[in-house]
Amino acid sequence: MGIVFYQSDVTMPYAMPRMPDLENAVLKFLVHKIKTEQAYAEKETVQYYSEIAGVYSYLRETMGAISLEPLKFSTLFRQLEWLDILVGREEKVEADIEQRVERKVIDIFERIEQVFSIYVDEYLQRKRFLILTTNEKYEDELMDRLLITERDVRLQFKHIPLSFEYIPKLVETLGQVLNPNARLIWSRTLDGIPTSSFAASTT
Amino acid sequence: MASLQAHLRQAQHNESLVQQLLASLEYKDWIITVTFYAAIHYVEAAFFQNPKIVHTETSITPNYPGGYHGYRSDMILQHYSEIYPSYHKLYQQSRIARYLYFRAERKFLEKPIQENFSESDVKSFSQKDLATIRQSLNF
Numbered sequence A: 001m002g003i004v005f006y007q008s009d010v011t012m013p014y015a016m017p018r019m020p021d022l023e024n025a026v027l028k029f030l031v032h033k034i035k036t037e038q039a040y041a042e043k044e045t046v047q048y049y050s051e052i053a054g055v056y057s058y059l060r061e062t063m064g065a066i067s068l069e070p071l072k073f074s075t076l077f078r079q080l081e082w083l084d085i086l087v088g089r090e091e092k093v094e095a096d097i098e099q100r101v102e103r104k105v106i107d108i109f110e111r112i113e114q115v116f117s118i119y120v121d122e123y124l125q126r127k128r129f130l131i132l133t134t135n136e137k138y139e140d141e142l143m144d145r146l147l148i149t150e151r152d153v154r155l156q157f158k159h160i161p162l163s164f165e166y167i168p169k170l171v172e173t174l175g176q177v178l179n180p181n182a183r184l185i186w187s188r189t190l191d192g193i194p195t196s197s198f199a200a201s202t203t
Numbered sequence B: 001m002a003s004l005q006a007h008l009r010q011a012q013h014n015e016s017l018v019q020q021l022l023a024s025l026e027y028k029d030w031i032i033t034v035t036f037y038a039a040i041h042y043v044e045a046a047f048f049q050n051p052k053i054v055h056t057e058t059s060i061t062p063n064y065p066g067g068y069h070g071y072r073s074d075m076i077l078q079h080y081s082e083i084y085p086s087y088h089k090l091y092q093q094s095r096i097a098r099y100l101y102f103r104a105e106r107k108f109l110e111k112p113i114q115e116n117f118s119e120s121d122v123k124s125f126s127q128k129d130l131a132t133i134r135q136s137l138n139f
Helices: A019-040 A043-066 A070-109 A140-156 B004-024 B028-049 B067-079 B081-099 B119-136
Strands: A115-123 A126-133 A162-167 A183-188 A194-196
Touching: A070 A115, A070 A126, A070 A140, A070 A183, A126 A140, A140 A162, A140 B067, A140 B081, A140 B119, B004 B028, B004 B119, B028 B067, B028 B081, B028 B119, B067 B081, B081 B119
Parallel strands: A126 A162
Antiparallel strands: A115 A126, A115 A183, A183 A194
16 A cells, blocks of 8 residues: 655645545554554553554644645655555565464474364454364374464464464364365375475475 | 452362362363363462453453453463463363364364363373463462
8 A cells, every 4th residue: 555645846736645545544554553462562562552643643733734834745745755654564564474474383383293284364353373183082292282382383473463273183074174264374185295375385 | 350369269169179070080071171260260360460461351452352362372471381381272172172163163073072082181181281380370
């Protein structure tokens, strides 16, 4: 998402920023931050929100003043440019982190031979990994390994809300989930050969 | 919000019932569930003592990712990571024992829950996992 604004000069009229675009961009950013980081609202995070909220408030006030006093636009432009970069970076960073988490989960769980496939979806605002295993009833040692592995992944990505579920082969077809929103990210074939949705995966 | 003593007494009360149920092993499903209910009160007692953690039911925001269980999971990860595997094992297996299905897949158990867990599994939940939680939290 990019918000393009043009700075005014004496020969060209400037394009007025569209308030809804700006508001949507800022609100989307804020809502996302709150959704993903409210859980970890340490002092620094609260301070961060306050600063963002301050910028937002400043922008709103300045936008309101623009129509009356165009000279303020150069100041506003700098703020908008900063905000545009911030929002754009945030989205890129998000995508990168999502991929890093998925790669890490694949890399670490595929070492457990009873893990047959890995799906991912979102549940209750958490990125949820569904780990399908080949055991046909509960196995305590396997569960210990899975949960220690889960803890290691979560400690590495402390500020991302993650959850894991382990589904043994109880009935029906091995390695298939019924949840239509779940995305397969890794699977072992019946021959034991792993396949991944990541072209550059270490598998 | 329950007091520290209330959480501890409830944890001990539940653990005492686990010991009685273990004597016959007739109710494996309830052993798993009550073991988890003992664990959750030990955990909440530890939260009560920790000034960095707010009480789960009364203080978290309504839209916290994963709700109450998500919050407990995050706090355990951040402050008591040594009990993370044991706590999550009891949480997940007791949920399966209560509802007889795997939430993510909406896949139901075809066999009675008693057949999904061996006697040693059930004993281990109490003697290994609950004991790890209690001892690690210094109760």
